Amino acid sequence: MSFVAAQILNGIATGMLYALMGLGLSLITGILNIPNFAHGALFAVGAYLLATVAVAIGNFWIALLVAPLGVALLGLAIEYVGIRRLYAAGHDYQLLFTFGLALIISESIILIWGPIGSSYLPPEVLRGGADLGFTMYPKYRLFVMLAAGLLVFATWLFLEKTRYGAIMRAGIENKEMVSLLGIDIKMLFTVAFALGAYLAGIAGALIAPIRGLNPSMGVDMLGIAFVVVALGGLGNLLGAIAAGLIIGVAQALVAAYWTEASTVVIYAVMAVVLLVRPQGLFGIR
């Protein structure tokens, strides 16, 4: 029993990170109507920036603040310089742009940090295991679970309880109407992309001490992020959170009893849900 509980705990920890990734992608996809293929690459930049800044200044906590902000800035620049010019050009061009961008960012990572991966250890205080009674669990993973949970909650709070959050949600529902109400829709798009990039960046930064650094780490995560968005429902933030947790826990439980299927279960869960609810768990379109 304690083994199952431990696996569920582990699933929630991983699921929180998936939710964070899915939340950012859902925001961008929902508001900008663009499948952001560069989301995985932004996640990787977050991880690399964290390790670089942490090593340079010798402080993990400051790096954890700075790295995702750097990714948000990058996201802001991408929207302002690139995507903004393509809103009128149609879907295909936007799709190609983010796809190309993903390749450029991945290759840039190789150029800057090299093709071979590396490890970055958690800060000293979070190394080793904590005895939870039913299992020993890495302290850093507990921290990640807590941090990701807080971030997800903060994002939800921002979107649900603030005026700008309400505008963003309205933007997901009906961009034209928001625009007609005199709201700067261009600014809304830029903020949404930067916020989505920030969430990808902080997910990458948090995961760096767990999974290490590798130029292809973004590709591994991108597929899961898209599954989370599809499963939760396009543009639905609560859905992204639920989907992230469902996938994380499903993966952990399947790995406990049928390890060979631990990757395929991600897609199997999505396929089953989409068969029953094509709009996703919480989606309306």
Place this chain on the structure above:
Amino acid sequence: MSKLSRRDVLKFGAGAAAGLGFPSIVRAQSKEIVILGLWDQTGAFADVGPINDRGMKMALEERGMQILGRPIKYITRDGATQAGTSTRRTEEAVDGDGAKFVIGPWSSGVALAVSEVAKRKKVVHLFSGGTEDISGARCHRYSFQWAASPYTAAKTVVDSFMKANPKAKRWHLLVADYAFGWSVEKYVKEVGKTHGIEFVGADRHPLGEREFSNYVQKAAANKPDAVAMINFGGDAVAGAREIYNFGLTPKVPLIMTWSSGVEELVQLSPEIRQNIWVGSNFYYTADTPGAKEFVKNYTAKFGNPPGYAPSAAYSMTRLLLAGFDKAKSAEVQDVIRALEGIEVNDIVGRMRMDAATHQNIRPYFFMRCKSKDAMKHATDFADIIATGDTPLPKEYGACKDIGGF
């Protein structure tokens, strides 16, 4: 009006026929020997292909890109770590570029498919990897296995580890779920029996797995004396890192049974490498004249010592060229006959290509990682503590008849 005469038309027609209709005759006149390096630039082993290529190029350049007084044309194709792409590109290289000698790819599962192409197209194929089928159940005259037999590897690793840790009798295995993992797992269990090892768990994971926490938690619950991983590259690095994060290593020793050596170890920090034991087909401190020269040249050129991947490509290419020398011919059948039973002293030490199975009989290396304080420089990862070259016992051999041409 056209000034073309009947004679001109005939001349153009003959020229066109020569160029279009008889390309094979035109090609046959070329003295070039075309060798294909099938190295992945994309897919799961995208990080390995470029360094395979380095090793192969070094071996060819040593000979001035010539053999038997004829120029060597080295071509590479990206197999994308996929059987479909790899077989298609191999066929294109054989049919379109006249390649009669193929080295690669890096994945065992993919190489088995390429081996079938080699058999059908009647071209020489050299490969290094963990599947036993190339020199076992699916052996044939055209494919050769450079890596040690999975049995040799398992025997070296299990015997040497148990000699150093005689009380570590409860093992948990983490196995990559494809041809290579299955082969090595089988023999680790076989050899383990002779030491009275109890395998308290053996989980298989998909190739390219990055989320190892679930497997590691399961391993930890089994309270093993040792964890042995039979996986490779990114999988092995991700696994080792997670095993450390969960606090198993350094308390519980971790064995990387079939490791790329340098390429994997450099991705792990010294803290993670504590109490890791590593089996590999090559380690750069191997005490052989061939290794010393190769490591010196490789390090001078690329700034870091070579791991298993460039070394295997380098040594396979040298083996093929030795086959040309022995055959004094570049005809496929002559080279195959020359390679069968060939004995050379190369970077890993003495090697003999078994004529009956096309399995290389050669040493396998076993290392123990050094602590941070004991490292003399940044790439001083481990000490070789044992080598072993016990060949696969006849009763396990699945290659009953290597067949004809």
